[in-house]
Amino acid sequence: MTTAPPRTTATAWWRPLLLVAALLTGLLGVAAPAGAATAEATISVTVSAVTNPGDTVLISGNTAQLGNWNPAAAVPLHTTAQTYPSWTGYVQIIEGSTAEYKFLIRSSTGVVTWESVPNRSVTHSTTAITAIDDRWNVGSGAPVAASFRVTATTAYGQNVYLVGNLAELGGWNPAAAVPLTTGSGGYPTWGAGLQLPPNTPVAYKYLIRNPDGSVAWEGGADRTATTPPTGTFTTADTWRQ
Template sequence: MTVPAGDAVALYGTGTGTSSPPPTTPPTTPPTTPPAGTVTETFQETANVPAGQKVYLVGSPTALGAWNTGKAVPLDSTDGTHWSTAVDLPAGTSFEYKYISKDAAGNVTWEPTGNHAAATGTAASTLADQWGRQSSGGSGQATVVFHETRTAPTGQSVFVVGSIPALAGWDPRSAVPLTSSDRTNWSAAVDLPPNTSFEYKYILKDAAGNVTWESGANRTAGSGTSGTTLTDTWK
């Protein structure tokens, strides 16, 4: 097209280039709230289970499977030792529960203790338990805190075992697990009968259940009227 001198022309492109769409804000997910008449109960369990097994929760309420292990609630874990889950339960209700482990084939192992007993209130709460131990804070109990310094080899953890039932009666299979954030400083709080003398020792266990006992004579202590703290170093 020829444009006479002094005239102007407007050009409208139909380019094939693409432009990015404007950024969008992700939709806001509303906070999860439990159904009316229920409260969220968080269950935290410390358990070292064999490789290939996972920890589940089962109990008397329908939300906990009504004791049907096929409907047990799975717990999540990032390290294979500390497990947790949150369940909506009826508010103001007493209930019993227990932890189990299951393998891929569905074989069930129950924790070796009586049923845990608890009650929901009107607000969310947390229950912290250890495999084979009754729920902490039991009435008339004295809480003894065990602190142990021991750098554990990879794949092994520190446990405490002792002369009274609350410390597994010297059975290393039911020893109380200690937890650690650095694999050197380990601790656990255990409810013991008040004013009770006992003997105890620390052990190392791996995932296969192999046990290494610390050397020397048994340690001795007493629970006192309201508990105590024991600070030890592996010997």
Template sequence: MLSIRTRVPAAWRSVLMLGVLLAGLLAGTAPHARAATTENVSVTFGVQAVMEGETLLLSGSSPELGAWDPAKAVPLGTTPSAYPHWSTSVQLPVGVTVQYKYLKRSPAGTVTWESIPNRTLTVSRDTPGNDDRWNVSPVATAFHATATTTWGQGLYVCGNVPDLGAWDPARALPLTTDSAAYPMWSGTHQLPPGTAVQYKYLKKNPDGSVTWENGDNRTVVTPSTGTLTLDDTWR
């Protein structure tokens, strides 16, 4: 039987070889997918705590907070003028929700954790930081506000307590919405229990300017325990 060999002209053989070489080079130098960059912000943790010679520490679910290992907990500090208020700042990734607690370590090394449920914090660029009380559970407060906005505007809540930014628009807490919920904006934030809280909503424009809603300050007294839901309409 006769075998038929297809002849490839020399010029075409060169082109084919060059193509194979280029494909190999491209495969070997193909760029790897870039790792997503994570934005970190400085979050201030503050707590009112009376101490008797112990060290006050902060521990939580994220590596930055020691991953619940007391040996890796973050120490808090105070001054004679600030005591019994203790504070520290931690770099945390934006968008992450962390659980945390405070603990005391005696000079002998004995560790005492808060006996309340884990505290929760969702980190955002506008996170004002927490103003907690040792072993006192905060009130998880759900803010629901109906408000129309223009493209690029955001809705925030701000108030007289540190947990709501102490009337500083730069520290106001953000509310969120989506296409299904709009014009309803919502957010859950922690407030001190058994406290008379004043608050208002504001809009932040793309250029950084702020528009407060009209009318008197809104007022609510938080319960001593449990949760709180506020349903408001922009005015």
């Protein structure tokens, strides 16, 4: 009786391929996490703010990109001797979303002062340029037409200027003061008209600039006033020695 030779088991060449296919199926079947890769947009920020030496202006808000109202995570803005009191910077915002924000000032010693106006908001537009352009502690509203007048006797070559606490008044910087004008029919009254934010405390003084560039400030305490909610704002002052 002839014994049949033992059967030779063929190598299962397809098994490794099956294992690889199973692994690929598992990997490809994993769904991407919800909300992944949300697009962000960069927008510019500008705010006019008069500060003390060593102060920094920052922006904070209700999103992670704005620090979630945490002053330690707020986005710092920057200024220069040429652009002060304008502070500028950039922040991130989710495309098409709306974010609330406010500005704050941090002193050189770490003291934080928030502006007292209601929360501001910005909505990113996917069809137009989105930017923030504000004034420190001044909410929305039409500007007030302001007229400053002062009676001041001057010598030949001297000119009278207005300077004060608002960016529109030069931020107490004589180099950025507002020039006043006079005429043969109006002298010694000097005046200027400009736009100021409504409902805003104003502190100001007059100064005289000499032909050599030196400056003489009027005497006395700062003049103070508050602009009205609407309409006009007018002064009728006399130079103080």
